[in-house]
Amino acid sequence: MIRLVVSDLDGTLLTKEREVAKHDREALQMAVERGADLCLASGRMQVELEHVAEELGIPCHEVSQNGSFVRTKEGEPLHQSAFSPKLTKEIFQKTRDVNLFMMVCFEHDLLSPVDHPYGGVVRERLFAPIQLVDDLPKRFDNGQFPCKFSYFGDLELCQGLKEELDRHFAGEVDTLISDKDCLDVMPVGVSKGVGLQALTRHLGIQADEVLCLGDAFNDVSMFRHFPRYSCAMAHAPEGVRREASRTVASVADGIHQVYAE
Known part of the structure; x- marks a missing residue:
């Protein structure tokens, strides 16, 4: 019996118009009617997950910022994480001049130290504002430390930065290409x-x-922690599809396949 349906947002549950398709919404509702809870798991901020849950009209558990924060559908916080002061400052100094749009992510805020042409592209896809802040180091000095660094722009530049950070911060950070134009940098072990x-x-x-x-x-x-009913979208990179137990065309397709067994 399926007791929990967990869906990523971008590229999975959300369309290019940042909406939930009717067939996916109906499939999720069917799962709820059969006794399952829903969970939204995303690199997005908690307030953005709440926006999607409100659109669905279904209370959802939330795993936000790539696992940095976990809350139940009743709003109970279960987990939170952030970078250490040392790593925060080192990552910021090493990446502040890259030719990518940098977004420094906190539980309730998305900040950027410098405006960048690609920033407009990123702002259009989010459900929360990105604040331009030129004194981020002062915030770090005052004890405010982010849960995630994100870099947006040319994919080759993102991949090159990923390799550089993997070498320089080996064993201290986890780096992920989380979209066609995005590199996410997390504290090691957060996912x-x-x-x-x-x-x-x-x-x-x-x-x-x-x-x-x-x-x-x-x-x-x-997929690795919950392998039995792990579903990768058909458009996912091959390396992602290999990790899932099945490939599906949509959220609805995955739900209907599993429930038909």
């Missing part, structure tokens, strides 16, 4: 999969009672 484990432990749900759906490398940790 959607680990965040989802905290939720399932709290709910008393076993791994083989979880259906998870995603399309990007930041979803792979979910």
Whole structure:
């Protein structure tokens, strides 16, 4: 029996117009009617997940910022994480001059130290504002530390920065190409999969009672921790599809396949 359906947002549940398709909404409602809870798991901020849950009209558990924060559908916080002061300052100094749009992510704020032409592209896809802040180092000095660094722009530049950070901060950070134009940098060990484990432990749900759906490398940790009903979107990179137990055309397709078994 499926007790928890977990869906990524961008490229999975959300269309290019940032909406939920009717067939996906109906499939999720069917899962709820059959006794499952829903969870949204995304690199987006919690307030953005709440926006999608409101559109669905269904209370949802939330794993936000790639697993940095976990909350139940009742609003109970289960987990949170952030970079250490040392790593925060080192990553910021090393990447502040890259030719990519930098977004420094906190639980309730998205900040950028410098405006960049690609910033407009990013702002159009989000449900929350990005603030331009030129004194980020002062915030770090005052004890405010981010949960994630994100870099947007040319994919080759993102991949090159990923390789550089992997070498320089080996064993200290996890780097993920989370979209066609985005590199996410997380504290080592923080992931959607680990965040989802905290939720399932709290709910008393076993791994083989979880259906998870995603399309990007930041979803792979979910597939590895909850492999039985792991669904990758058909458009996902091959490396993502290899990690899932099945490839599906949509959220609705994945739900209907699993429930038909």
